[in-house]
Amino acid sequence: MFSTSIRFSADCVDDHVWLGDLEAAENTFMLDKLNITHILTILDYKPVYNKDDKRIRLYIEAEDIGSYDLLSSFETCYHFIENAVQNNHNILIHCQAGISRSATIVAMYFMKKYTLTHEEAIEKLSNKRCYHMVCPNNGFQSQLQLYHQMNYAVDKTHELYKDFQSERLRTNYGLEKSDKITKTEKEIIDDTDRFPIKSEEKTLETEEVEYQCKTCQHKLFTRNDLFYHQQGRGKSDWSTKPLELDETICDKQVFTYYTDWMIDVFDSNVGDIHCISCQTKLGEYSLDGKKCECGHWVMPAFHFDQNQIERHNEMNHNHVEKS
Incomplete structure (x- = not known):
């Protein structure tokens, strides 16, 4: 369902960068008015768009649960955002409510762009989005912290990354290396x-x-x-x-x-x-x-x-x- 409301449930949080919710992503009137040409969607399902939609989109599948691996998508998201900004295009980053998943991605962008810790990035984002909650879940905050520890890069050879994935698999699937035959x-x-x-x-x-x-x-x-x-x-x-x-x-x-x-x-x-x-x-x-x-x-x-x-x-x- 697309809207033509003049109320826009997104905030401009940095040059050319907007953070909002699904309602904002469906508000075609305001998207056109603000000349938002790029949309980064982080949801557990892929929305259906109008056939005549001309916006450049990136869809990242993610659930809002702490054990979900959003970290592995950080680099893809960063480059999509940075490419839009460098070319003076406006981009909306959104999830369902604009509170956890999309806020995590914008915090990651702030961390790398401004050399911040995850706490500093979330605080900066909260100040920019003062009328809306910014609250990445605990698992996503841990992934942001890991991103900082890996010097703002997703290094799959890094021991911390391997530990993160090992723990995630064990948590989600009960995977443990078998040291003894039953x-x-x-x-x-x-x-x-x-x-x-x-x-x-x-x-x-x-x-x-x-x-x-x-x-x-x-x-x-x-x-x-x-x-x-x-x-x-x-x-x-x-x-x-x-x-x-x-x-x-x-x-x-x-x-x-x-x-x-x-x-x-x-x-x-x-x-x-x-x-x-x-x-x-x-x-x-x-x-x-x-x-x-x-x-x-x-x-x-x-x-x-x-x-x-x-x-x-x-x-x-x-x-x-x-x-």
Whole structure:
């Protein structure tokens, strides 16, 4: 729904930069009157625009929850804002209420432009938007603080960034590196070699097993990191019918738990897993889950291509012929 009201629920907070809410973004009359040509939207859904809309837009998907990764979008947002400002274009930055998500982005812009801490940026923004609340949620404020600690750059190689992503994944999905094999999994392993990499040899049970990149032999994970699941059967549309399970442990595909090195390959909720040594594609991940060939839904899913990894004995590589 677009408005022609002369009331505008946005404030000019810096040269060419406006901060507001969804109502402001839909007020075409005032957008035209103020010559706002660029709009940066931060919402958990993408709005529908008029077909004749000529404004330049950037949409960032984000929920207003503290564990949501808004940090990874900071650089994209900054460059979009800065490009508009440098070309003397007016830009509106908005979310639903103009309080948390969009305020976080404008605070980030202030921090980098004026070399401020996140507290100083939020205070400056609050003074500019005196009739409206400015209150990024606690999680977003922590991300702003991290942005300051990384010297106003999103450095995905920085240890603080890796710690942030690790903690976020653990919080959202309960992902913890498995240091010990559970009793059930130990019984599975002792009973039979279920790991589905085709091999003519069987490693001695008393020796630790590791899995390497087939291209460069870089160590990826050990047997302790394997994610075992019961074989699923039934309707392929898992979302509309409860999954039926049998007692058979699936040996069709290779899934692992989250391991610390994987943080280097994350870019979004879905993507490819590459070897951090040689960059060979090893598989794919989906934090929303992936269906195994057996029909079982694994969530979150860290899936490795059997053709791209090799199994080795970690201690001395002694093998016995498979009977």
